[in-house]
Amino acid sequence: MQAVRDAYMSNQRIRRLLQWAGHQRLVLRVRTRYLTPNDALLATYPRSGSTWMRFLLYESLTGQSANFDVVNTHTGRNARRVLPGGGRVVGTHDPYSHGDRKVVYLARDPRSVVVSEYKLARRQGSDQSFDEFFLAFLEGSTNPFGSWADHVQYWMTSVPARRGHLLVVKFEELRSEPKETLARVTNFLGVPLDPPTIEAVVRNNAVERMRAKEDVAPKDTFKRARSHEIRFVNEGATQGWQQQISAAQADLLRERMQPSLDLLGY
Template sequence: MEPREKKETDPRAPSNYADLISTLPFEEGWAPALTRKYQGFWIPQCFLPGIMGMQQNFKARPDDLFVLSYPKCGTTWLKALTYAIMTRVQYPFDHHPLLGQNPHECVPFMDRTYSKGQASELDAMPSPRILNTHLPFSLLPDSIKSLDCKVIYVCRDPKDVLVSRWHYNNRMRPQPIPFAKAFEMFCEGNCPYGPIWEHVLEYWEESRRRPEKVLFLRYEEMLEDPLGIVKRLAEFMGCPFSPEEDKEGVVEEVIKLCSFDKLKSLEVNKTGKLDPNFSLTNDSYFRKGKAGDWSNHMSPEMVQRLDGVTEQKLRGSGLTLGGLGSRV
């Protein structure tokens, strides 16, 4: 009964933004729900009231850590890694919360929490909090920016993002969206929380301006060098591994606990649900976890077009994605 009482009495539960939302441009296609263009980005309509409420009411703390991403860029893995790093002294690895909870339960998705009218759950979290949203930097609540909170952002080859999003959304649809249609919409920037290029560029520019506060990662780098990335994460988070931990293999234990195969094998990630009202089970977050699956879905012409769009959108930024040149 307690969660229900909180939801009904929380004074910051999402207000009725229906009139404003109804005026926003909309598109259909990705999921059963509409997406609306809000402040330059396509946002699932179901999350818009919560996002608007969050923008107005969320109060960041100076020691908050925000794990951010465009959807389908390695969010689940990054959440697991940051949570395991932060709590490695608090919990033994053989009795860690990640063994019985999905990473999205350990690091809550702010948009959904606000959309359910349960902002008080975020307030009740002890510090330091690790929180997540898929919002671009420009849409983040002002308190996150004014306190100069630390941000970790992960990006990914747009071709793999598209394929992963297509598979994910088809699990929510009675009939799969044709890949060719999804491809066209993605190239036009119409994808949940898109356009992807503007999303990535906002965080890329912030990471160059404030590297001590914004850590910019690539999913492909995480796959290639998990040991180096985990150490880099711990340093950035302010809890580096000690020489003793290095000798004892603690870094390797974090990597093992958070590995794709380990997380996918857990019962909670096979049949569990983040929310009883959510249509998907937790296994939807663990499909392949690899780079390059786009080659199984795209024609050479599609690859050329999407790479061309990406190159054009990122031109002059100093950033490259996917196979578009050497990494920065």
């Protein structure tokens, strides 16, 4: 009898999860009704470099200087129509492609992601230990967008990916070869730029300049309270995780996320 009850409860949980997933998809469809076939997505997992890429693309595609006020104003349906056919570049953390369209998937090593996300959480008042946060990260409960591994699996097998409309860009590539990587992205979006333009955009949005832009951004630009201790732009490190994550934790992460790590070559 206990086994029957356990099976029933398990089935109930599965039904609730499926209902929740269906509800989430419906919400996403309603929320993104404004998208057109000519729009492209910049899809990222949180703390993977989306802010930097948004600045690079805004300045590349509009020819105007990027700052937090203007970039954060021109988002979603208000994004500038800078792509062929009047398309926009719309940023998203959602693991949902909204149909078939061009997608730039900006990925970052999950070991760097968890360290960056933890630092932000601590600066915002969290008293969780890193060990606790790390396990929550593996389970996908540190933010509303699920686990890093599931996020990667979704995008790498999405409709745009299957139809050749997804460009994968690694944050580490953007850091080590910013000009070449940005040129690859703009070419993919159908807006090729000459080398001097690319060089100027990268120079104007180096990490140091991004931090200076954040320092002068209006306080209401962000949905959270700004302070000198809570920075949206961090140092953008690619190997700093080695100072925070133990060998045992690194092994556990690889064990849990191996298929997704393999998909991206991490």
